[in-house]
Amino acid sequence: GTSCATPIFASTIALLNDQLICAGKSPMGFLNPFLYANPKALHDITSGTNPGCNTNGFSAGTGWDPVTGLGSPNFAALLIAALSSAAGL
Known part of the structure; x- marks a missing residue:
């Protein structure tokens, strides 16, 4: 559950x-936007x-849904x- 997923997502961020930072940009702030x-x-997990x-x-x-949130991260696409x-994300 969340005790596994949260640290993994935090490490992704x-x-x-x-x-x-290596690209000379500011780190992420509030992630939701x-x-x-x-x-x-x-x-997006739809079923x-x-x-x-x-x-x-x-x-x-x-x-967004209460089961999977926005879905699972795609690191390459997030990057x-x-x-x-x-x-100033």
Whole structure:
């Protein structure tokens, strides 16, 4: 769950920041605007559910959903998007 995914995603952002700094750009700040502006840099997961605790849970869908969020990161696409963004993401 999140105890695995969160540190992995944080390390992904650290690697992106390293590349941004090497390119003479500012590191990323608040990520939400960047992530929502670059949906193709994420693999959108559009099917599946997370039932449990005697509930139907939530369903995955197009764009943000409570099961998968915005989706899983595509590092290569995130790097291209970050390097092509204006400074001060």
